Amino acid sequence: MKIVANNYSEAEVMNMIIQATGKSDKEIGQLVGKAKSTIEKYKNTKSLINSRPYTFHTLMTICKKYNFEVIIKEKNR
Numbered sequence: 149m150k151i152v153a154n155n156y157s158e159a160e161v162m163n164m165i166i167q168a169t170g171k172s173d174k175e176i177g178q179l180v181g182k183a184k185s186t187i188e189k190y191k192n193t194k195s196l197i198n199s200r201p202y203t204f205h206t207l208m209t210i211c212k213k214y215n216f217e218v219i220i221k222e223k224n225r
Contacts, residue, residue, distance in 0.1 A: 155211065158201050159193040165207070169214045179213055185195050 149168050153161050166176055166187070173187040180187075190202045211218050 157193050159191055162202060163191040165210055165214075165216065168216075169208070169210070171214075176210060180209050182206070 149164070151161065151164060156164070166173065166206065171179075172184075173191070174184040177184045177187045189199055190206075208218065210216075
């Protein structure tokens with residue numbers, strides 16, 4: 149899987165990553181120390197608008213555990 153995160157909302161990125169792990173929201177929540185309901189909010193754009201978004205630390209914890217590579221690259225001008 150390869151995504152350009154700039155093309156998606158925070159919720160869409162989290163949703164794609166969690167789907168790719170094949171794990172449940174409860175399992176992801178246990179990994180990052182959050183409730184299942186919190187993970188569900190992270191995956192819902194409307195919920196993210198009204199609550200605190202997930203942190204980069206949370207994203208990286210999931211990515212490291214499930215062997216996703218995160219690359220931040222300057223766009224060609």
